[in-house]
Amino acid sequence: MTPDAEPLLVAEHVSVSFSRKRLFGRGPAVRAVQDVSLRIGRGEAVGIVGESGSGKSTLGRLLLGLIKPASGEVRFDGRALQSLSRAEWRALRQRMQIVFQDPYGSLDPRRRIGSQIADGLAIHRLVAPGLLPEAVNALLEQVGLDPSHAERFPHEFSGGQCQRIGIARTLASRPDFLVADEPVSSLDVSIQAQILDLLDRLRRDLGLALILISHDLAVVRHLCDRVVVMYLGRVMEEGPARSVLDAPRHPYTRALVSAMPRIGTGGRPTRILLPGEPPSPSAPPSGCVFRTRCSFAIAACGEAVPPLTQTNHDHGVACIRLADLP
Amino acid sequence: MRRLRPRLALPALLILSLVVIALAVPFLGLPNPVRQDIPNRLTGMAPGALLGRDEFGRDVLSRLLWGARISLFIAFTATTIAALAGTLLGLLGGWFRGMAEFLSIRLADVILCFPPILLALLVVTIMGPGVATLILMLSILYTPGFVRVAYGEVLSTRNQDFVTAMTALGATTPRILALTVLPNIASPLLVQYSLTLGAAIVVESGLSFLGLGVVPPTPSWGLMIRGARATMEQAPLLLLWPCLALTVTILAFNLLCDALRDAFDPKSAAGAGARPKPRLVDCLAPGLFPSRVDPGASLSVRGLTVEIDTKRGVIRPVDDVSFTIGAGETLAIVGESGSGKSVTVTGLMGLLPAAARPVAGEAVFEGHDLLRRSPDQLRALRGARLAMIPQDPMSSLNPVHKVGDQVVEAILAHRSITRPAARAEALALFRRVGIADPERRLDAWPHEMSGGMRQRVMIAMAIANRPALLIADEPTTALDVTMQAQILDLLADLRRETGSALIFITHSLGVVAEIADTVMVMYAGQVVEQGPVASVFAAPLHPYTAALLAAVPQDDAAPEPIPGAVPPPHQFPQGCRFAPRCGHALPPCGEAQPLRQFGNGREVRCARAGDLRFGRAAHDA
Numbered sequence: 001m002t003p004d005a006e007p008l009l010v011a012e013h014v015s016v017s018f019s020r021k022r023l024f025g026r027g028p029a030v031r032a033v034q035d036v037s038l039r040i041g042r043g044e045a046v047g048i049v050g051e052s053g054s055g056k057s058t059l060g061r062l063l064l065g066l067i068k069p070a071s072g073e074v075r076f077d078g079r080a081l082q083s084l085s086r087a088e089w090r091a092l093r094q095r096m097q098i099v100f101q102d103p104y105g106s107l108d109p110r111r112r113i114g115s116q117i118a119d120g121l122a123i124h125r126l127v128a129p130g131l132l133p134e135a136v137n138a139l140l141e142q143v144g145l146d147p148s149h150a151e152r153f154p155h156e157f158s159g160g161q162c163q164r165i166g167i168a169r170t171l172a173s174r175p176d177f178l179v180a181d182e183p184v185s186s187l188d189v190s191i192q193a194q195i196l197d198l199l200d201r202l203r204r205d206l207g208l209a210l211i212l213i214s215h216d217l218a219v220v221r222h223l224c225d226r227v228v229v230m231y232l233g234r235v236m237e238e239g240p241a242r243s244v245l246d247a248p249r250h251p252y253t254r255a256l257v258s259a260m261p262r263i264g265t266g267g268r269p270t271r272i273l274l275p276g277e278p279p280s281p282s283a284p285p286s287g288c289v290f291r292t293r294c295s296f297a298i299a300a301c302g303e304a305v306p307p308l309t310q311t312n313h314d315h316g317v318a319c320i321r322l323a324d325l326p
Numbered sequence: 327m328r329r330l331r332p333r334l335a336l337p338a339l340l341i342l343s344l345v346v347i348a349l350a351v352p353f354l355g356l357p358n359p360v361r362q363d364i365p366n367r368l369t370g371m372a373p374g375a376l377l378g379r380d381e382f383g384r385d386v387l388s389r390l391l392w393g394a395r396i397s398l399f400i401a402f403t404a405t406t407i408a409a410l411a412g413t414l415l416g417l418l419g420g421w422f423r424g425m426a427e428f429l430s431i432r433l434a435d436v437i438l439c440f441p442p443i444l445l446a447l448l449v450v451t452i453m454g455p456g457v458a459t460l461i462l463m464l465s466i467l468y469t470p471g472f473v474r475v476a477y478g479e480v481l482s483t484r485n486q487d488f489v490t491a492m493t494a495l496g497a498t499t500p501r502i503l504a505l506t507v508l509p510n511i512a513s514p515l516l517v518q519y520s521l522t523l524g525a526a527i528v529v530e531s532g533l534s535f536l537g538l539g540v541v542p543p544t545p546s547w548g549l550m551i552r553g554a555r556a557t558m559e560q561a562p563l564l565l566l567w568p569c570l571a572l573t574v575t576i577l578a579f580n581l582l583c584d585a586l587r588d589a590f591d592p593k594s595a596a597g598a599g600a601r602p603k604p605r606l607v608d609c610l611a612p613g614l615f616p617s618r619v620d621p622g623a624s625l626s627v628r629g630l631t632v633e634i635d636t637k638r639g640v641i642r643p644v645d646d647v648s649f650t651i652g653a654g655e656t657l658a659i660v661g662e663s664g665s666g667k668s669v670t671v672t673g674l675m676g677l678l679p680a681a682a683r684p685v686a687g688e689a690v691f692e693g694h695d696l697l698r699r700s701p702d703q704l705r706a707l708r709g710a711r712l713a714m715i716p717q718d719p720m721s722s723l724n725p726v727h728k729v730g731d732q733v734v735e736a737i738l739a740h741r742s743i744t745r746p747a748a749r750a751e752a753l754a755l756f757r758r759v760g761i762a763d764p765e766r767r768l769d770a771w772p773h774e775m776s777g778g779m780r781q782r783v784m785i786a787m788a789i790a791n792r793p794a795l796l797i798a799d800e801p802t803t804a805l806d807v808t809m810q811a812q813i814l815d816l817l818a819d820l821r822r823e824t825g826s827a828l829i830f831i832t833h834s835l836g837v838v839a840e841i842a843d844t845v846m847v848m849y850a851g852q853v854v855e856q857g858p859v860a861s862v863f864a865a866p867l868h869p870y871t872a873a874l875l876a877a878v879p880q881d882d883a884a885p886e887p888i889p890g891a892v893p894p895p896h897q898f899p900q901g902c903r904f905a906p907r908c909g910h911a912l913p914p915c916g917e918a919q920p921l922r923q924f925g926n927g928r929e930v931r932c933a934r935a936g937d938l939r940f941g942r943a944a945h946d947a
């Protein structure tokens with residue numbers, strides 16, 4: 001593959017674990033992300049779904065270089081993040097941004113929103129200081145807010161408005177890659193739709209590559225081209241959003257899709273209830289990490305980590321019993 | 327913080343006047359505080375010496391004021407040095423962790439191990455007594471306090487999203503530390519600063535008193551007390567003045583510290599604004615009407631109206647809410663945040679915040695009006711006939727008790743059975759709510775359980791005394807969909823078995839469709855639509871219900887946003903409250919709309935109900 005043909009962002013076999021400090025030495029390591037590979041093309045939207053503690057947020061931060069992988073490599077625009085010098089790194093940072101779950105927590109409560117939005121412009125000297133106010137106004141308008149709001153403080157805004165401000169701030173540095181970590185899960189449905197609309201529009205208008213981390217499958221299905229399903233730090237299934245979510249193959253994805261509450265009672269698949277709780281990420285089961293809750297598990301599932309098997313183009317499933325599944 | 331000025335004013339004024347006096351002492355034309363006048367020693371108040379003269383005939387007033395100057399100078403200088411050094415160390419330790427953390431925290435620990443007197447003796451032995459020694463000693467003594475405060479605050483601030491956002495923007499570390507972290511940790515540091523100032527004055531006086539501090543004849547409050555002690559019998563007043571000065575100063579600093587702490591703590595600030603009002607009177611006055619209670623109902627609410635005193639005046643977040651729920655039925659309450667769902671149920675449970683009170687209506691539960699029961703009667707009902715499942719199971723379980731003991735306590739609070747019998751019942755409840763390995767889990771601590779398990783414990787506790795009505799405020803919002811599915815199934819089973827009624831508050835229309843028989847849609851404090859779930863969702867009558875349904879991403883239909891936001895309670899529109907966001911508004915919508923009956927148990931609050939068609943009905947037409 002020539003460097004030009006490489007997707008915007010490539011992650012190869014990345015893993016990361018956290019260890020908690022104890023009084024004496026360190027506690028058991030939490031394996032937050034294990035051996036995950038991922039590629040995102042320019043302007044592409046990829047959803048990451050899975051339950052809490054499955055490593056979604058950690059993976060997102062890993063892709064942004066905010067956390068360093070213990071092993072594996074992340075390449076952005078053909079360059080490995082680990083090999084960059086400080087200056088190169090800072091220049092690259094500008095092109096990769098993050099939108100957070102908690103709209104209030106992501107804004108500095110003590111500064112006017114205008115100056116917070118201007119940070120991105122000022123840090124990378126994208127705009128002459130005299131033109132900053134104008135640039136901030138343009139950004140506010142881009143996310144559907146009134147320029148006169150620049151002088152206000154975060155607490156004067158509603159959750160949805162704060163999320164727009166957060167997005168305006170990320171857009172200030174003119175990124176081409178955006179990670180949105182649960183950007184709508186703390187908002188009302190009515191406001192969710194506003195933010196989803198905005199993200200979708202920005203992606204199309206600005207050609208942003210987008211990673212959408214969400215536990216809401218309907219949101220991911222609506223906004224994303226592809227989806228990655230994670231469980232206990234590993235990828236269970238991956239492929240085009242429609243084909244994965246409409247016809248899930250992996251036993252975990254099936255349970256996840258069936259558990260989604262739906263308004264129309266008509267076409268809902270019978271609910272597959274997962275028994276028990278997810279195991280602790282510091283002591284994941286051997287072999288297939290899902291096997292303690294999988295109704296198809298056999299002895300062989302505990303022997304080796306199932307590889308991601310391609311079913312048809314671009315759709316991979318990590319299950320050794322794929323052929324036997326109903 | 328601006329609102330708390332009055333509480334800050336008194337101590338701030340006291341300290342300001344102290345500082346002004348201390349600065350102005352040289353210009354006041356006072357007698358020289360060290361000039362002795364032995365013949366006039368111990369004379370009382372006189373025109374030349376307003377507070378008399380001490381054992382060497384020196385002017386007491388002059389010594390008192392010069393003493394303030396010395397004390398404040400030492401305290402301010404030492405505290406400022408300690409604050410700068412401590413903040414820097416704490417900031418670096420908390421931000422860079424690793425070696426910086428080890429060095430700064432260990433250093434602080436080592437210093438904290440020394441008793442202040444020992445430290446003072448050590449420093450004095452090395453350097454000899456004097457003002458410089460005192461300042462050095464106090465700076466060393468108080469640096470660890472600032473290290474600890476700064477370190478702890480940095481640790482909690484560094485993981486906040488807005489700090490990560492600055493890192494993601496590519497800001498340099500000094501910029502992040504100076505512009506983002508420092509301002510956000512400034513308030514606790516300021517509190518520590520005022521606390522330390524007060525403490526420094528005490529220690530300075532104490533050490534001077536012991537002869538380890540300021541060297542005579544330099545005036546100092548501690549030295550004055552020391553001198554006055556010797557002549558206590560002849561001139562007791564001499565002891566009074568420096569003690570009084572010391573007490574007032576310390577008090578002022580402590581008051582300032584308290585006021586600052588409150589001013590910076592948003593929680594206590596909110597509490598300070600909420601004035602409790604006499605409740606019973608308010609509850610007794612309204613609703614002397616004959617009740618229109620449905621005899622088969624478990625709970626029948628008519629015209630519930632709640633008012634809250636706020637800084638912007640009295641608001642009415644719940645206005646004329648009525649509903650009925652029968653035994654074994656599930657009612658879902660939906661609506662955007664701020665529509666009044668939680669205030670409605672906390673009003674029924676008697677758990678409203680102090681500034682809120684139900685001002686009208688009735689809520690008949692098992693023959694009694696909940697709104698008119700005394701707090702004690704309500705307490706006896708809660709957890710027994712009336713139980714609640716909270717949104718956040720972590721903060722609702724007591725972290726220092728085993729979960730089994732908490733369930734046992736819940737049983738014993740309402741029934742007189744033996745502890746072993748209660749424990750056996752708790753075990754059965756754990757089994758009932760599907761907790762695997764219940765014998766062992768009874769002895770688990772809350773932090774050892776996952777969110778889903780904790781919510782099961784909360785449900786076990788709620789059903790422990792077989793309630794007739796269970797109120798669940800967003801019980802699954804904090805859970806994953808797979809856990810949510812388990813909990814919804816459990817609740818449905820329980821309701822079938824025990825026949826208790828369930829009120830379920832949720833944001834998720836999908837959850838409503840799964841679990842509820844009837845749905846009540848609230849908007850801006852009012853019920854806008856009510857009826858059986860299936861018929862409401864298939865053919866909503868109110869534009870708001872229709873808009874909520876259209877906002878949910880489902881299948882291939884793109885979610886449609888509702889423009890604007892719920893107005894805050896002090897800005898509710900005069901007419902139809904949804905009108906500013908409604909795409910179907912007409913002139914009649916400017917009038918307040920009543921809730922109208924629509925057959926088949928449906929009610930709607932809209933001028934155009936019946937004339938507008940949404941959902942499946944619209945497609946059929």
Ligand SMILES: Nc1ncnc2c1ncn2[C@@H]1O[C@H](COP(=O)(O)OP(=O)(O)OP(=O)(O)O)[C@@H](O)[C@H]1O
Pocket residue numbers: 018019020030031032050051052053054055056057058059215281
């Ligand atoms: N800084 C950290 N220190 C220790 N453990 C961590 C840290 N960050 C994440 N973890 C652990 O790593 C695992 C994966 O966490 P992550 O936040 O990525 O999950 P998630 O899927 O995003 O969950 P949620 O939906 O709740 O946000 C969890 O077990 C979590 O407790």
Ligand code: SF4
Pocket residue numbers: 250251252288289290291292294295296297298301306318319320321322
């Ligand atoms: S590999 Fe085995 S345990 Fe894992 S999902 Fe497939 S069948 Fe289930």
Ligand code: SF4
Pocket residue numbers: 868869870902903904905906908909910911912914915919931932933934935
């Ligand atoms: S009354 Fe008028 S403005 Fe209000 S919801 Fe009905 S149509 Fe809309």
Ligand SMILES: [Mg+2]
Pocket residue numbers: 056057182
């Ligand atoms: Mg997360």
